[in-house]
Amino acid sequence: MSTSKPAWSERELPAFFKRWRTEWKDEELSPSNYLDYEGGLRFVLAAAWLFCPETVEYRGCVFLKENFSQDVVDNWFTTLGHDRERIEAVVNQVRLWDVFLNASRTDDEQLGEELPQLALALGECWQGVLSARYPDREITVEVGDEEDGSYGPAVTFRTSPAVSDFD
Structure with a gap:
């Protein structure tokens, strides 16, 4: 990816x-x-x-409320060895074709070709919203796509404590 x-x-x-x-x-x-x-x-x-998604904080992490399940997150903590940033990135991932399951991928409009632009817009919005909401954290938003384009773009984010210029 x-x-x-x-x-x-x-x-x-x-x-x-x-x-x-x-x-x-x-x-x-x-x-x-x-x-x-x-x-x-x-x-x-x-x-x-x-x-402008709703978020929840759990175990020192920030998660999209819609993606959050305490049991799932706890399992990721076990699987990924308490790597909070990786856990956030996995749980917070939104694949746009999963959001638009009922949209035709083969219609004459070729809306699937527009999804990368939508992913970039979504990523920019998340960057601004999450940075304002969590000023004590460094927010990293990533927009990605499968190498072969088979499943369309995805957007995710992870957080880490903000680094001060005075540290």
Whole structure:
């Protein structure tokens, strides 16, 4: 798996959006306009949980609440020898195809090709949210993809105590 820190610096508009804008014959329309025209408020409200996830602290670690199970985490502590950063990275991993199980991978829209951009956006959001939420920790967010692209991108994070310039 290849990984990188999230950096979504060169945004490309999704193909479905470009087609929609062309159909409306208005190249000035923005993604915000799309959300308004297509009644996207429900989807954006639900997506808030993805982009600004709830977290829990347990055994000196930070976990996504949605992924957290005390028994599973305790098993990882045994398996990984109390390596907190590795345990967090494993438990906090979100594979985007697991989030979008009902989305077609073969449709004409080719939305699967847009997932790497979504993963980068998600990673940047997590970096900011978690850094603000846990200022006493160094947050490392990683965005990765299978080498062969077979299962799409994943996003995860791990924490460690913040390093002070005065130590």
